[in-house]
Amino acid sequence: MAICAPDGYTLRADVDADGRLDEINASTGSVFFRGDGHRTVGEVDDALGFWQMLRGSWREGMKTRGAFGDFDGDGYLDLAVFYSQENNGDTPMHNMVVHEVHYGPLARDLSSGRTGTIHMWSSSFVYEVRALDANHDGPAELQVFQSKGDGAVVRLAGRQDRGGVSVSREETGLYGESDFPSLDPDALGYGACADRRSAGPEVEPA
Template sequence: MIAGGTWLLLGTGPRPGDHSPMAICAVDGFALRADVDADGHLDEINEGASSVVFQRDDHRTVVRVDDARGFWQKLRGASKEDMETRGAFGDFDGDGYLDLAIFYSQHDEGDSPGDNMVVHEVRYGSLARDLSSDRIGTIRVGSSSFVYEARAIDTNHDGRAELEVFQSGGDGSVSRHVGRQDSGGVSVSREGTDDFGVSDWPYREPDALGYGACEAR
């Protein structure tokens, strides 16, 4: 079981505010609206582009998940080829603030899965505008192979998102594992794993994020 430590995050953006949680809603199957930095203004999270648009009055600031890695995390992956960042936004601990699950892993070469995962952590909201957090938990996952995609979906509508991890199984296969908040982090289970080919693993459904539609709020 991977259980790496927490790495230093050099935050550069304004720190989060202290506004109480605002309702999270889904624009569609790929986008959410939520007050990510607790400043009292709704921001837009684009899961497809892995980015957040922070909105304040007429000012828009776009921050990509790929830019959210800390200094030491970037340094550790600098000597490796084909490293890629994946992220998923969801309220994993049920406190009303949006959290970020982030992976930084090496893409497969040939049929053998890679074995280099530099980052596997959840940053609990509220988040700063560079997507850093003072409260970080480990994502406990049983393999360090490449993560094709991560999705946060509140499937049972209990206010706590589950984390779906689509991870390389080697030989052209992709395995879907499900993680849940547990002991200050997220534990990803190997039980009930679904396996797919690289070209046929499931795409998001329009209502898959599990939050109510923004139009209905």
């Protein structure tokens, strides 16, 4: 089933390869799995393993950020996930416990049998992460909004490389902590869904 976008904030795809279209809220990172007469919701936090959560449990301000996109171009949605520590004032904290890609198909807890590293140049806090196929070439590009210190946030770009995603050191934008751009509703890069009614989150009563 092809990945499609009924609007600029939503994706529909068969995330878990069960033959049913699921729905992804691109702004919140929530996945609404359909099937078995009920709806199951997966959140990006679910993608962290027990030991990964444990490694961050003694640090304050650990936050999970994630984005869904087909980074390797195989037709399945993948999940890029970060688990990093918020800044202490204007001072960036360098505690990034998780920076990895879960390649689809994904389980309903958003785990995967195949993962890859997101190669980063800095381990500072990740405010937000997005996946866009703005040039419509198939594989999605990763956009990472990461702390530069002193209240500055840089936008960095990454693409599939070396069995994971490599993020460039080149800054594609510089912003304050509260003024980096909102998600462009036309930039997800996937075609419109042919029949929006057939793949919505509505389900039959259990």
